[in-house]
Amino acid sequence: MNLSYEVISAEEIENCRDLCNELMAFQKSRAYIRPELFDSMNFETRMVPSIHSALHNYIVVVKDGRQIVGYVYSNISPKEAYSNEFATFFDLSSVLRPNVGCLSQFYIKEEYRKYGVGTKLLNMSMTWLKQFDEIEDYFVFVSNGNNEALEFYQRKGFSVSHDILDGFITVLRRNK
């Protein structure tokens, strides 16, 4: 393994297309509550719109040589972005500031997991998120069946807040 970490711009997200689609398939494979909701989720419907609606984006890819083997995508968005026709992700009145930080997508290819890559990407993302002084609330949304990710985020300082969509998603949050 010859791993390197590279911050890429929003114009370069095409590089994440395949891994983003793998993430959706992975989450569907783990889900036991409403897995069919993933059928309409892919790079075009999830990552592209999210990048465009966010105020600030941060994407880090991990490469083994020239091959991209993982990525993390975080953003700062208006809290209203989390209440839409799909779901209300959290009680907007519980967030005092106008904008929130979100660890939006996280995926490492299976053979690269459990070597500390996720921890490194999470730390980079939290450092980036915390530079925005006006942000006090950080969110992560974990789909059902993905207990490894749920526990990973809890070990990293996030706490379970509540479930939405009949348990399809667990909302975790962390304060500054």
Ligand SMILES: CC(C)(COP(=O)(O)OP(=O)(O)OC[C@H]1O[C@@H](n2cnc3c(N)ncnc32)[C@H](O)[C@@H]1OP(=O)(O)O)[C@@H](O)C(=O)NCCC(=O)NCCS
């Ligand atoms: C969740 C995910 C991003 C975590 O990434 P990762 O690279 O496996 O994470 P890490 O290796 O940093 O940490 C996982 C655990 O592996 C173990 N680990 C880490 N480094 C290790 C090492 N060198 N040797 C042995 N075990 C190690 C630790 O138990 C660690 O737990 P910790 O949180 O207490 O440190 C990754 O598993 C993943 O991509 N999963 C599939 C997609 C997914 O679920 N995404 C999240 C959607 S919300």
